[in-house]
Amino acid sequence: MRTLSLLVPVVALSVGVLAPLPAGAEQIGEVSTVFRFLGKNDRIVVEGYDDPKVKGVTCYVSRARTGGIKGTVGIAEDTSDASIACRQVGDTVQFTEKLPAQEDVFSERLSLVFKKLHVVRVVDPKRNALVYMTYSDRLIEGSPKNSVTAVPIPRNNPIPLK
Numbered sequence: 815m816r817t818l819s820l821l822v823p824v825v826a827l828s829v830g831v832l833a834p835l836p837a838g839a840e841q842i843g844e845v846s847t848v849f850r851f852l853g854k855n856d857r858i859v860v861e862g863y864d865d866p867k868v869k870g871v872t873c874y875v876s877r878a879r880t881g882g883i884k885g886t887v888g889i890a891e892d893t894s895d896a897s898i899a900c901r902q903v904g905d906t907v908q909f910t911e912k913l914p915a916q917e918d919v920f921s922e923r924l925s926l927v928f929k930k931l932h933v934v935r936v937v938d939p940k941r942n943a944l945v946y947m948t949y950s951d952r953l954i955e956g957s958p959k960n961s962v963t964a965v966p967i968p969r970n971n972p973i974p975l976k
Contacts, residue, residue: 857878860876862874863919872900944965944973
């Protein structure tokens, strides 16, 4: 049993070191919210995600990250608090393929196994806009906390739907 209790932090540290950000995420900045004597401080991070199917659109997600020893080794469960703002950042918006009406664009774990943060893209064809929503789910119980933003697309560039 002692071997198992020593193995869990090593595996968690490996997971935290090898995969600190999901593919496509870029940390833009962070602010400290709670000082911790051991390990990283609790903080709010801002990460940028380029939409892989919509060139010229980036989503910025701010969310709480738990510090301390558990947070430093990657086994703390982050809260469900998150905010999102997506913007056109390129001169033009280009679609790499037809978009489904709704699609999970990004996801990132908030705990070692059970909790994930999602960014979903919903197409609003009537207004020619892309609506992005962030929320978290959990294996057994999710959270109703969410945030939404929209990127209007010029009418001369209709969104290609599947």
